Amino acid sequence: MKPPPIAPEEVRRAQEKRLRDVWETPSGWRYWTSVNNTQVGVWYTATAFAFMLFAGVLALLMRTQLAVPDNDFLSADFFNQAFTLHGTVMMFLFAVPMFEAVAIYLLPPMLGARDLPFPRLSAFGFWSFLIGGAFVCGSIFFDAAPNAGWFMYPPLATDKQYSGIGADIWLLGLSFIEVASIAAAVELIVGTMKCRAPGMRVNMMPLFAWYLLIVAGMILFAFPPLIAGDLLFELERMFDWPFFDAARGGDPILWQHLFWIFGHPEVYIIFLPAIALMAMIVPTFAQRPIVGYSWIVLAAVGTGFLSFGLWVHHMFATGLPQISLAFFSAASEAVVIPTGVQIFVFIATLLAGRVIFGVPMLFGAGGLAIFIIGGLTGVMVALAPFDWQAHDTYFIVAHLHYVLIGGMLFPVVAGLYYFYPLVDGRKLSDRLGKIAFWLMFVGFNVAFFPMHLSGLRGMPRRVFTYPEGLGWDWLNLISTIGAYVFAAGFLVVVFDVLRPKSRQPALERNPWNAGTLEWINEPDENWGVRSIPLIESRYPAWDQQDLIRHTDEGRFYLPDAEEGRRETLVTSVLDAEPIYCMRVGGNAVSPIVAAFALGAVFIALTFEWWVATAVSAFVTLGAILFWAWTGTAEIPEKPGKDIGLGLTLPLYRSGPESVGWWAMFITMVGDGTAFGSLVFGYFFYWTIHEDFTAGTAGPGVLWPMAALACFVAAWLLMLAARGVNARGSAIGMRLAVGAALVLTAVGSLTGLYGPWVHGMDPTAHVYPAIVWVLVAWTAVHGAVGIVMLLYCLARSFAGKLTTAHDIDIHNVVLFWHFLTVTAVTTFAVVGLFPLAL
Amino acid sequence: MRILPKEIETLWTLFTAPVVWALHFLVCYVGAAIYCAKQDAVDFGFGVVRAGIGAVTVAALAMIVLSAVLAWRQWGFGTYDPPHDDPTPHDRRRFQGFATLLLSGLSFIAVVYTAMAALMISGCFQ
Incomplete structure (x- = not known):
């Protein structure tokens, strides 16, 4: 490949300064607010x-x-x-x-x-x-x-x-x-x-x-x-x-x-x-x-x-x-x-x-x-x-x-x-x-x-x-x-x-003569690579001639940080074709606050200090919401930017092309596995007992089915909300989201009402206990969903969730797919399975 | 008429054969475990469980062979030798095909291993 062109010396110096400033490691106590991978x-x-x-x-x-x-x-x-x-x-x-x-x-x-x-x-x-x-x-x-x-x-x-x-x-x-x-x-x-x-x-x-x-x-x-x-x-x-x-x-x-x-x-x-x-x-x-x-x-x-x-x-x-x-x-x-x-x-x-x-x-x-x-x-x-x-x-x-x-x-x-x-x-x-x-x-x-x-x-x-x-x-x-x-x-x-090594001379880069890309990194710069290279080999440092020099000269992608933002490229899964330029989060206190507050929740729970638990949980929620509000789904000041080598990429993508959607998907797969393990527990108890209800009352059929219907209706409304938002109706989206919110709340409470009204005592036997766990798991997820819906409404009213900028609603609808599977499974299992016995 | 389905461009086909192994494993284990826990409540013997395991094994192996054939095609029917490290979509596809083929082989063996358990063991024996 012909080497990409090089920018004039003074332009490169200015680019380097901007990049260095953007990726700079904070000093003093703020050092600990750094989020950079290094x-x-x-x-x-x-x-x-x-x-x-x-x-x-x-x-x-x-x-x-x-x-x-x-x-x-x-x-x-x-x-x-x-x-x-x-x-x-x-x-x-x-x-x-x-x-x-x-x-x-x-x-x-x-x-x-x-x-x-x-x-x-x-x-x-x-x-x-x-x-x-x-x-x-x-x-x-x-x-x-x-x-x-x-x-x-x-x-x-x-x-x-x-x-x-x-x-x-x-x-x-x-x-x-x-x-x-x-x-x-x-x-x-x-x-x-x-x-x-x-x-x-x-x-x-x-x-x-x-x-x-x-x-x-x-x-x-x-x-x-x-x-x-x-x-x-x-x-x-x-x-x-x-x-x-x-x-x-x-x-x-x-x-x-x-x-x-x-x-x-x-x-x-x-x-x-x-x-x-x-x-x-x-x-x-x-x-x-x-x-x-x-x-x-x-x-x-x-x-x-x-x-x-x-x-x-x-x-x-x-x-x-x-x-x-x-x-x-x-x-x-x-x-x-x-x-x-x-x-x-x-x-x-x-x-x-x-x-x-x-x-x-x-x-x-x-x-x-x-x-x-x-x-x-x-x-x-x-x-x-x-x-x-x-x-x-x-x-x-x-x-x-x-x-x-x-x-x-x-x-x-x-x-x-x-x-x-x-x-x-x-x-x-x-x-x-x-x-x-x-x-x-x-x-x-x-x-x-x-x-x-x-x-x-x-x-x-x-x-x-x-x-x-x-x-x-x-x-x-x-x-x-x-x-x-x-x-x-x-x-x-x-x-x-x-042992102190300051008297030892610094080595040149890639001292082992390795072939892989990490060795072109500069240990004394925080930006990783000076420009993001185009890869043509499994061992680019061996096979791509002058790769280190060309990268250092900023000849490849993203050699600059004109807008003063930390950026990296998002590419496609199979062929790594550039999709968009992503702005990544900079140094922040909110992750530390969230971690300490969540830690306090767990520690307070250990000692059964209920008030401290509740206060810490509230602080955690606040920190996470602040973090999400200020640091995610940000609307860029312009639709796209020139990332070098004549390529202009968008700065905003939603749905499966965006990294946030994937993060939600992956998190929910893990969440679904935990839920699956609880369902496994339910059926495990069924296998080990002749009659695993032990003659105690179940949650009945009526209330679980009512809850199931509410959750499915809420899911349909969420699909509609995403659809009308894409067609430009903010009011329609808000109405659908509001209705889904009410249905989710009703569904969660109805679900809990089934075991409640039948007097199921979770300390008496494992059957009521496992039913309560499944229903409570679903209700808690419903509550998390409600927080997400309120967040979407607030974003919409603040002008941060619009037809063109719809990351939030896409991600929440994705959550809703998983929530619906959880609710349908829970209520079908606790409501209908006892009938099959 | 097309006998083999059209080639699809995704990373997920790589995992087809191991997923088949996982499902086969799960069906065999869960099926046998439920039978052994509930054998007093049903009126058939362990032979039926073994026959069932035999049937799902045949189905699983057939699916793995299909995945292998598709992978073989994606690989180019063995026309190209590894290492498939050129920076082209062509070589990327060959790599995917070859890796999928290898995984189909491993999954085939692993399914046979699982089925062998039912061949050797003739009851629950708790």
Whole structure:
């Protein structure tokens, strides 16, 4: 391609100044109001590492306690808190958030975007994570940490005598963090699908982006069942609704289902992003393109799907029918195929290239070796008969640490060494890196390999001590020594990151000679890329001649910020053709206020401070409305702008072309999954009982059907509202929206009236409880819908929602599609299903 | 008359075969679980469940094969070799076809794995 023309020197200087001003990082306390991916990504990563170190200290305490038999270094109760918090923090506050953090930092430069589409949402996610994480971790200093194991099985965890407030802290603190995860999923899916640099077709996307797209999709289907489970769990603990109480028709197994429908895909949600880092590192160190790009896509998509067919292999010992176990055993074996494909692709790439063995490769290769051992023991425990022997022993502890540390921690450290120059402009030390690697690699194996043996010799997991002479003594002592060696290795990494590097000379860009786009970023500029390049290769930095120079000279798209606004391009899903120029949110306080207020809601709920809960909820709503009003669906001062290279793009798009519509769609898919999990609960109770109503009254047919009719009518009115608005009638739109508002309110109240008028007591039996939950879920969504309608009316009266500028009404109608499905399902199930019995 | 439907331009076709696997898996698991929970209330044996699983397996495999054939066509019936990394809509389509074909293969195997459970196990055995 002929190089695009270059602007005169003084014009370029002026452009650079404007861009620099627009993207400038605020100083002083306002630094923390930054929403740019480079700041938020670094905070997020650092926080996740800090939580990891905290959980690592807990692990060392536990290993010290277990070093010798009959030890009394820790009390039994503290030991319970330590292992519960260790697992919880490592999974929820390190492994999952770490991938979100890395993705927020890396995805925009990899895709050639200036920022993710919703930077304020990223900031909101980070602050939520920080607050929720600090709350959960802090509990151990008050002897109030959760102590029932990281998967919180009832009836142990629903027993208030035993578990105290710890279980509430776990449930509410983590629900809050799950909100942040879903926010990240929205951000990453929309970013990957819609914000790629022009020309970056789906066959040219960096593999990291492919993996992230799949992982974000998995979050949408994996996290909501846990949120639904948390809701049921908290209703049982707070209000005595007997979802998991067998005496009143509940069943603890339902929690296990909901937890592991989340928990097993989560393992892959952790593993795939880490392996995605390897898919970026391996080609660079082999100095050639990946062998089998399509095979990696196969592996990512295939693993993403199959990982949802594995959850019951955590429940092999619960007495489910053997045919059920066999289905999950089969899927557990099938997932080995795509997992293996990735490893063979990496090996093939290394064989075909000229390998440079740097520190990132060392950690990567060492991690894969560990992971493969964990994978092989995984194949063993996926077989039900073997699992019955190994269940709840140290064999499982060994297996899961081999998988998680080999499949996540080592690749993440590899990524840290690899991407550090992108953040700081300097490399970490090769020598320290190698020392760290060997300490960690040897320490890890010394710590965890003996656990296979202690497990096979019958040592159960989670015991705080053991008598001598059972054949476990030496194995445990060796494990403890290994754990300290491993920790020492990690401390070397921490030291390497924290040591001052100002005397080290700054490197030139792309010090590893990588081929992918992120390396053309300038570490000392906040704007990402100086201009958004046109992509013609999977490895543009290798294949596109003078790409860095032309990009820096502002020869490509959006080289300027004439209007003083932060902007990036929105492109089409398949071929990345430019659609419109999007103005992204700048630095703001509203996400911080919203996160702190929402955090206060969850914390106040934990302590059952109802007034504080209500006040915080009100503040949250206010902050979100302010954020939406001032920062979304803004009407631009002109219809379009010249973005360079002779291309003029619109500044406003609504419906499926706009990123907001996609965000709503994705959020509602997650919401729908949570709802689906509650419906699953309803039918689950039906299967386990002869008569699951236990002879108690149902909500009848009349009121549920009346509610259903109201919701359907409201939906039709919303369709009409969107239609008449498009035809130019603001008054018609307002009337239709007003009528839909009234019908939704009536429908919600009517729905609640059914169980009310029939005297259904949710504490008496699980049947009334599950009916109340479904109906209340629908009514709450109706209330959220009413807020949206009031918002639309206000926007219309303020002139911000018009025929030409109709983002709001499109997005609200989309919400209404999902609301209608929710309402029809709820009322058909609670009203009609009892008749079919 | 056209035997194969017209080619469509979307990312979602990539996921056809894995979605079929997911639905097949769900139908088999939920069907068997409900039967095992309610077997006293119905008057047919586990053989019927196995036959049902056999039937949905045949249907699922047929759908996956159809998805594979469409993918094979999108790939250009194997005329072009990977890596399909040219910056053209043509190569993008080839890539999509090839990746879909691979996923159809994986899904086929995974469906067979699931069905094998019903082949081996002849009752609920709780």
